[in-house]
Amino acid sequence: MVLTQRPTPRRPTLEDVARRSGVSKSTVSRVINDEPKVRAEVVDRVREVITELGYVPNQAARQLVTHRTNAVAVVATEPDNRLFLDPFFDCLLRGIRRELARHGAQAVLLFLDEPDDYARVADYLGGGHVDGAVLFSLRPGDRLHEMIERIGLPAVFGGRPLLRAGDTVHRHAYVDGDNRGGARQAVRHLVSLGRKRVATVTGPHDQETSAADRLAGYRDVLLDAPPELTERADYTRQGGADAMAALLDRCPDLDAVFVASDLMASGALQTLRARGRRVPEDVAVVGFDDLTDIAESTDPPLTTVHQDVEGMGRLMARLLFDRTERADRTEHRTDRIEAPSVVVPTRLVLRGSA
Numbered sequence: 001m002v003l004t005q006r007p008t009p010r011r012p013t014l015e016d017v018a019r020r021s022g023v024s025k026s027t028v029s030r031v032i033n034d035e036p037k038v039r040a041e042v043v044d045r046v047r048e049v050i051t052e053l054g055y056v057p058n059q060a061a062r063q064l065v066t067h068r069t070n071a072v073a074v075v076a077t078e079p080d081n082r083l084f085l086d087p088f089f090d091c092l093l094r095g096i097r098r099e100l101a102r103h104g105a106q107a108v109l110l111f112l113d114e115p116d117d118y119a120r121v122a123d124y125l126g127g128g129h130v131d132g133a134v135l136f137s138l139r140p141g142d143r144l145h146e147m148i149e150r151i152g153l154p155a156v157f158g159g160r161p162l163l164r165a166g167d168t169v170h171r172h173a174y175v176d177g178d179n180r181g182g183a184r185q186a187v188r189h190l191v192s193l194g195r196k197r198v199a200t201v202t203g204p205h206d207q208e209t210s211a212a213d214r215l216a217g218y219r220d221v222l223l224d225a226p227p228e229l230t231e232r233a234d235y236t237r238q239g240g241a242d243a244m245a246a247l248l249d250r251c252p253d254l255d256a257v258f259v260a261s262d263l264m265a266s267g268a269l270q271t272l273r274a275r276g277r278r279v280p281e282d283v284a285v286v287g288f289d290d291l292t293d294i295a296e297s298t299d300p301p302l303t304t305v306h307q308d309v310e311g312m313g314r315l316m317a318r319l320l321f322d323r324t325e326r327a328d329r330t331e332h333r334t335d336r337i338e339a340p341s342v343v344v345p346t347r348l349v350l351r352g353s354a
Helices: 015-023 024-032 040-053 060-068 081-084 087-102 116-127 144-151 179-192 211-221 238-249 262-274 309-329
Strands: 073-074 106-111 132-136 155-158 173-177 196-200 229-230 254-261 284-289 303-306 341-343 348-351
Touching: 015 024, 015 060, 024 040, 024 081, 073 087, 081 284, 087 106, 087 262, 087 309, 106 116, 116 144, 132 309, 155 309, 173 179, 173 196, 173 309, 179 211, 179 254, 179 284, 179 303, 179 348, 196 211, 196 238, 196 262, 229 238, 238 262, 238 284, 238 303, 254 262, 262 284
Parallel strands: 073 106, 073 132, 132 155, 155 173, 173 341, 196 229, 196 254, 254 284, 284 303
Antiparallel strands: 303 348
């Protein structure tokens, strides 16, 4: 018995799509690459034929034409264990990934944990491997801003960067929450409950500007709050627990606390319970972020400031695609592109803790 191998079916080509559509190959190419100046009815017809034939563009050839890799670097200055354990980052990354997928792009996650990582990441970003970068969890004075400018890569930052000396406007697009306004809402709520000794657990001030802005919002409402009612922590559950313990040791008569993240607030609630303080009867607690996995599972459920973290991730990716398209139209001169930025509004969500 002689076995005969079936011939491999021929893949549809660009020429096949053009022939079936009744247009030129260059027109098909313009439709595939979403270029302007193609009539809507022609676009619809070509896309219909692409679906009928099951045509898949040759990505290597397409990249030669478009100079696009369909990859975006997501750069974080956080240890990988913190990044994947903190629900805030998980939510943010989910939003970024979903928006990238909607545009047919993929994320390349890069970590900046050690000083030597900067040279490695700079080489990668400047090597033509990605179309742009989304960067977050940066620290004041971080060299990434200069690195991005030197490479000329379209980029969007998560969180409002600090202005550098001599700058009056931000050079890079960013997406941030209304940290200061949200903090004011939280503290005003605690004051409206009749609380007299309102403390705060603030985040680390070596990260972006969010911690400083939330502390500023607290001080906007409590202009004369003594410094002993402020304790700095590190945006972790244990950090919140330790900060709450330090506040109770220093100020045992405190009756409310605004905690600058839900994760830290969950740690603060643990300490209050261990010290025999009832929430909210003895101490009212308000967090920040409204990460429902945390806020709805604490005992009692956490009153907190809501910001759309996943939506912020989507916005970061969307702004980046706007910038890459505009960079293409200006011959990749990203310094010519105005840096639009978005500040996402916040609102207070009332639950059982305050």
